[in-house]
Amino acid sequence: MGKKKKQKAQDATAESVAASGEALRSEFEGTREVTMGGITGRETPDELLRGRFPAFVGRQERTGYELMARAMDEDYATFMTLSGAMTPAGLHQSCLIPLIERGLIDCLTTTGANLYHDAHRIIGHRIREIDPNAGDLALRLARIIRIYDLGFWEETLLETDMLFSAILRLPQFQRRMTTPELHYLLGEAIAGIEEALGVKQPSLLATCYRRAVPIFVGAVQDGSIFLNIVKLKRLFPETFKLEVDVNDDVYEMGAMQHHCFGTLDRKMAIFILGGGVPKNYTLQGEPLLEQILGVHTEGFDIDVQFCVDPVDNGALSSCPAGEGHTWGKVSPEGVSRSQYVHADVTAVFPWVTYALLSDAKRQRPHRRLYDQRAAALAALDLAVAAGRDELLKTVEYPLVGESLAPAADKKSKKKKKA
DSSP: OOHHHHHHHHHHHHHHHHHHHHHHHHHHHTSOOOOOOOOOSOOOHHHHHHHSOOSHHHHHHHHHHHHHHHHHHTTOEEEEEEOSSTTTTTHIIIIIHHHHHTTOOOEEEEOHHHHHHHTTGGGTOOOEEOOTTSOHHHHHHTTEEEETTEEEEHHHHHHHHHHHHHHHTSGGGSSEEOHHHHHHHHHHHHHHHHHHHTOSSOOHHHHHHHHTOOEEETTTTSSHHHHHHHHHHHHOTTTOOOEEOHHHHHHHHHHHHHIIIIISOOOEEEEEESOHHHHHHHHTHHIIIIIISOOOOOOBSEEEEEEOSOSSSOOGGGOOHHHHHHTTSBOHHHHHSEEEEESOHHHHHHHHHHHHHTSTTOOOOOOOGGGGHHHHHHHHHHHHHHTHHHHHTTSOOOOSSGGGSOHHHHHHHHHHHO
């Protein structure tokens, strides 16, 4: 390239950079200014969150709140995930149950532990605040179980095991079922116990049963309710017939999401408290539908997560919506309508819930998705059947070596040779 041409190219580049810089300056001038008056104590929670949280984790919290409020006000189908030891900490009583009662949560995914520990209070046991540095050896001698700075008697676990063992032996449990079915029946039984005992603060299980909110547990075998199922299976092999169908469970989560955006024509939002299995179990509905079953979906349109995990260690608990979008779990719009709030759930979510519920108009009729299970499953069955021919093309792959071929194929080849 000659000197003149080279200089011309450099001048063009400089002009382009300058123009780009001017455009950015112009755009920057239109962004929100960080200026505010002092807090007077007369602000509403909404005014405080929207107007006094301008930066850093505070801004993340503000944006998360605004997205949650939008999803609720625009009648999104809302999926909530709950990990960690949230029910021992009482977060379900302070936040989740009030949100469910106002019709603002449509489907819940949690851990078996959260449902199990919630039942302690129903049968009269107490969870108390303790010093996390009191000494675990001394606590063990006193038969006190510790969850960081919460404690309860060891007898609490033993009696809760007895409670669930007695419930699980009832006739209605003696069949194969999914986790929403299991927890609906458990909720029905617990609700009956609450009414008989005059319990004033209902459990999460009973509340979801009364409002027909499906409860999924993605790793059901990793919790004490299921440990009691293991025990009963060994004690009563002839009469105890309860089995959890994990295949149908995953399919049912896909059906619920397909029902919401397909049949009900609702956009979907996901609110993630913590991370873990509940997060992915709910987000994997889109890969199941689109990539595995060949049924079109868009994923979640609003994604808000409260979690302390770092995002740069590859852990699923902390992956942002953009990363989830590369898997198809979140829609393109959802990437721009997403917020990861880097904070402990127990530190910020009660405050966000307070702000959300301070608006008396922020409530809606209960969607009662559990009552629509049969219709949701039937609709997904039809969609899968419609694409069966294309789907059959995805089950074949040229395996190396006859030893890897299915047994049926081997028999077929032997008959041909004969």
